Amino acid sequence: MPVEEAAIQTRTLTRTFGRFTAVDAVSFRVERGEVFGLLGANGAGKTTTIRMLTGLLRPSGGEAWVVGVPVHSAPESVKPRIGYMSQKFSLYEDLTVAENLTFFGGVYGLPRRVLAHRRAELLDLFDLTELANRLTSQLAAGHRQRLALASALIHRPQLLFLDEPTGGIDPISRRTFWRMIAGLAEEGTTVMVTTHYMDEAEYCHRLAVMRDGRIVAVGSPRDLRREYNAATIEEVFLAIASTGGGS
Amino acid sequence: MLRSLRIIGHVFRKEILQVVRDRQMLRMILIMPILQVILLGYAVTIDVKYLPLGVVDYDHSPESRRLIEDFRHNETFDLRGRLAGPGAVREALDSGRISAVLIIPAGFASSLGRAEPVSVQMLMDGVDSNASLIAAAHARGIVESYGLSLVRERLAGRQLPDLRPRVTVFYNPELASRFYMVPGIVVILLTMLTSLVTGIGLVREREAGTLEQLSVTPIRTVQLLLGKILPFVLIAYFVLAIAISVCLFWFGVPMRGSWGLLAIFSFLFLFNTLGLGLLVSTIARSQQQALFMTWFTLIFGIMMSGLFFPIENMPPIMQQLTYINPLRYFLAVVRELFLKGSGVGAFRLETAGLMMLGPLALLLAGLRFRKRAR
């Protein structure tokens, strides 16, 4: 199995905190250009999984290749090639929109000309050009979220991690957001996303449902609905949650 | 290499933007040095002056009045008047209206006339042990020179050995304690500002979650820390310039040494305080904790620096402890540079101390600060 073909490939990826096992021997594969959703209740291990894949957290066991880089042994080398947007939209509140983009681009070491070009491009793409000189603290939640996404994309990552990206956002902004994600995927960016919103799960190409640190179901939304004989992903989710059983 | 510099440059620019944009903070950074140097420059005097003095004169003789006059003409004491007796003395000292009472016994003049030695008593409010000790020494001086003049009068016409010394005071002929304190206050100020601001900066990023955001970028720990430190080196020099201007032009402290040397030692010292700030920020979990920890170390550092209290007076163990206090070294350098204009040769211990402690703090901070996966 040629590893570099997959965007993400994990093998019995495990993380323990003391005696608590947050992620328990998880193995899965995400193809390039896929929008891959990670579902699960709070504490199911979604965020821990993402933190391991982004090199923020060292795995206690198992292996994970992200865009061909073994993050279990070389967590730093994956960083130039991935983008990450967390649930908190971590931006500098006292910098303007443009300054935030410039800073994050600069941190990725983009040359000045490339950076200027890319910044203009993203401002335009995310409809933020008019707000470019506004302080981030003054932005509405929807705009902030878009800025956070733009910051995560400034270096054209091959793979984008989104950890509950739509918390606290109104439905219209959420829909716009997902349209952008779909556009990214079409251009070949792989997206891995965790979410609470079951309707959002429908936007994903494939889904994995986590429970107690394990993946208990994987498949396209349609396959999952069929397998659990459900009308919506929400029903699938409830069914899995209530059976209480692993695979 | 160039790429690395560019990344550091971006962090640098961001920090500067944040500082400039924070009006309240900026005002604090600008006003604090001037205010503090002026205020402390005047407040920090341990000169014992104008100690309120009361007198109980049981003798009422020309001799006793002459001694009282000698006290009146001395700056150490401020003669407030006569007290009637023991009750008044107790009341005056208890209430704190009077800090010292000179008691001249009955028969003072007649004893002196018979060439019998006499004692005068001085009751002192001993609460301020230092001031009362110093004042007592001054009082003894007044009384002894009165005695000496009596002896001289009796021996009028005789050739007496003259042991009055010729005094040459170097560096600070007026013996102004201000010249010694003010440059020291500049040091304290620099320390407070740089260690607090850096310490808090990193913790604030951790609280805001931006540190995590940075952790998923390829930026290296060294680049991040340098980018965060350098703006404050710049700001520190700026504040130093303001504070030193106040020193020179307001207080008229002379600068006899080399500006270059001052700049270099400041640089060495800044790595100590910034290193301390960073070290604190790797330990503290919240801004509040960072504030407390820095404040805690600062107080320790200031007290053990020799600024207010001479190191030679401390117990030996504490004297040993001061060797790990960068403030001690920089303070010595600044004082000696300003007043004596000493060269590098005089600062071997200080150079070694600053060069060892600064990098050590930075190293510890770098080790503790984990951008990398846990």
Add this chain to the structure above:
Amino acid sequence: MFGRITAVMGKEFRHIVRDPRSLVIILLMPLLMTFLYGYAMNLDVKNIPLGIVDHDNTPESRELAEAFLSSGQFVLARRYPDGQAAEEGMRRRQSVVTMVIPAGYAVMYEGGRVRPVELLVDGSNGNTAAIALGYAQAVMARKAVAVAVELLAGPDIQSGFSGLPIRLEPRFWYNAAQKSSHFFVPGLIAVILMMASALLTSVTVVREKESGTLEQLLVSPVGSGELVIGKALPYGLLALVDGAFILMCGSLAFGVPLRGSPLVLFAFTGLYVLAALTIGLFISTLVDKQLVAMFGALIVTVLPSFMLSGFIFPLRSMPEFLQLISLVVPARYYIPVVRGVLLKGVGAGVFVSNGLFLLALMVVLSVASVVRFKPRLE
């Protein structure tokens, strides 16, 4: 109303207890400072390093040197061959005072005139230098008298004196053992109380501003007065614990007495803490960043409590404008009370005006804070 206040207080207490690092620092700080002040802080000038240049090198010149070294105030730093070497030694901080005894010094003992003894003083530390110089001159004055008496002790001499005719007998009241800890501990209590109450309160309120939880509280039915009281009181209590801690350390380690009434001390301390809390609250209504609050509180409260209160530096030696500023520093009024009660054992009657001032300050500031604290929507 009390229910709501207790709720806010309870929350604040939980904040304090759940942050053991801060708590440890808050409790450790007074301990450390008490010991630092008690042991390390000695302003007295003794063991002054004395340099000696002896161009005479006779028994008489050695006797003069001996007079310095046996005075208890000077220790021999080094002997130098000449004045130039002595100056270089002073530049290197080897000596504070250097005595240069001229050649032919001994002639003086036979009534001859000689060049005077030179004293070279390192003036950079004005204070130490002045005191050291005073000591040196006193040693020489005494020596002069001794020589005079010896020289003139022939049969035809009628001065009658066999030494200095007058002696001064100092007696130190309230602190007979001359312990500096007795002086510092009361002031330390004032500073620490100020730090714990003003600084902590301002930082904690501003923290809630920063995190947005203050807004949350303001939309709740908690009135701003209740909120203020609930948030401030726990820190006041913490401050009192700190104060008691210092008192205990001072008493156990340094034997600082409590001669007056504990009740008077407690009453004034309560008043002082309340005043400090209102200052902290007032600062918190003016700023909205923790760091700024910290700096602000340092400048407005802690620093003046150190510098302009008579804690270490006597107010009467300061220029008038500083003495005027000191009139609004609460510690200035509190420290004399603590010293009075602990060391002198005086009653409350002496301190009525001090109490009134603290009370006035508290009232003015708390009204100002509550007015500024009113829930406002932007």
